[in-house]
Amino acid sequence: MISLERITKTYTSRKQSLTAVRDVSLQIERGEIFGLIGYSGAGKSTLLRCINLLERPTQGQVRINGQDMTALGNRELQQARKKIGMIFQHFHLLHSATVAENVAFPLRLAKVPKRIAMEKVHALLDLVGLRGYEKHYPAQLSGGQKQRVAIARALANDPDVLLCDEATSALDPDTTQSILDLLLDIHDRLNLTIVLVTHEMSVIQRVCDRVAVMDHGNIVEIGRVADVFLHPQHDVTRRLLQTENSTSSSPALADVAAPVFEVTFVGDTTYAPVLSEVARATDSTFSILEGTIGTLKDVPYGKLLVAWHGNRRAVTAAISELAARGCGVTEISQDRTTVEV
Numbered sequence: 648m649i650s651l652e653r654i655t656k657t658y659t660s661r662k663q664s665l666t667a668v669r670d671v672s673l674q675i676e677r678g679e680i681f682g683l684i685g686y687s688g689a690g691k692s693t694l695l696r697c698i699n700l701l702e703r704p705t706q707g708q709v710r711i712n713g714q715d716m717t718a719l720g721n722r723e724l725q726q727a728r729k730k731i732g733m734i735f736q737h738f739h740l741l742h743s744a745t746v747a748e749n750v751a752f753p754l755r756l757a758k759v760p761k762r763i764a765m766e767k768v769h770a771l772l773d774l775v776g777l778r779g780y781e782k783h784y785p786a787q788l789s790g791g792q793k794q795r796v797a798i799a800r801a802l803a804n805d806p807d808v809l810l811c812d813e814a815t816s817a818l819d820p821d822t823t824q825s826i827l828d829l830l831l832d833i834h835d836r837l838n839l840t841i842v843l844v845t846h847e848m849s850v851i852q853r854v855c856d857r858v859a860v861m862d863h864g865n866i867v868e869i870g871r872v873a874d875v876f877l878h879p880q881h882d883v884t885r886r887l888l889q890t891e892n893s894t895s896s897s898p899a900l901a902d903v904a905a906p907v908f909e910v911t912f913v914g915d916t917t918y919a920p921v922l923s924e925v926a927r928a929t930d931s932t933f934s935i936l937e938g939t940i941g942t943l944k945d946v947p948y949g950k951l952l953v954a955w956h957g958n959r960r961a962v963t964a965a966i967s968e969l970a971a972r973g974c975g976v977t978e979i980s981q982d983r984t985t986v987e988v
Contacts, residue, residue: 714727775829858872
């Protein structure tokens with residue numbers, strides 16, 4: 648669906664040059680919700696804007712549905728962009744236009760007859776939950792309502808792809824959840840391919856199928872959200888997770904008189920009595936020190952810090968049995984670094 652091949656973007660001035668994206672190759676499948684995450688300055692927004700050529704790559708090729716976007720002239724590119732909707736952190740609404748006029752703006756540019764355009768506007772406002780707000784102006788709306796207008800406008804030309812650049816960063820937590828729910832609903836109804844830029848791991852966790860972690864213009868880790876979230880491989884990914892999940896009440900492992908393991912579950916095993924069954928089968932016991940049970944998009948998962956009690960043979964057998972049942976198991980040292988099991 649979306650193919651990025653060796654994309655580099657360098658900004659050059661008289662005094663210096665800055666490379667924001669470095670030799671990035673990426674494949675995004677049709678109907679996927681794909682996340683780009685990283686700290687500020689990582690290059691994620693620049694890479695997103697290379698997809699619709701709001702930023703033209705210095706090097707590399709962008710293909711959407713097999714069409715080479717980087718080879719198009721200005722007129723052809725304008726036509727191709729009609730099938731790529733985009734929403735932004737700060738909404739980018741026309742402040743002197745009503746809600747209906749904002750949503751209709753792309754249709755007016757496309758010279759859609761007024762009657763047909765207004766029918767489309769009403770249908771889109773129904774879709775985003777804003778029927779009855781047609782005559783309101785942006786100044787009369789909350790942040791969440793403004794983003795709903797922006798989403799409706801982005802859908803006006805029936806796009807195949809929706810690009811979201813920090814679409815929830817300016818919103819409070821409750822409103823963020825409602826916008827994410829709306830994006831999931833729109834994805835399911837319209838079978839859109841969505842590419843979403845954020846610096847919040849919780850947003851990735853809520854809606855994405857796969858995620859790429861960026862740092863200094865490079866993709867440093869990529870995979871299914873469950874794999875990246877539960878088994879991060881790169882230091883940047885670990886820091887992003889630690890920043891979001893940090894807690895001052897974590898137990899001091901030096902006080903625990905037993906080996907400590909991080910045990911992860913994905914899917915149906917999350918709600919099964921796996922720990923107790925394994926403990927009973929291996930004549931050992933365990934205590935849960937801390938943990939989280941939740942969902943990654945619609946997939947249940949668990950991540951527990953467990954002290955396992957018993958003689959060495961029993962503990963070894965228990966860890967082997969947990970792994971055999973599909974659990975991820977990593978031993979945690981007293982300074983909370985990982986140890987090969």
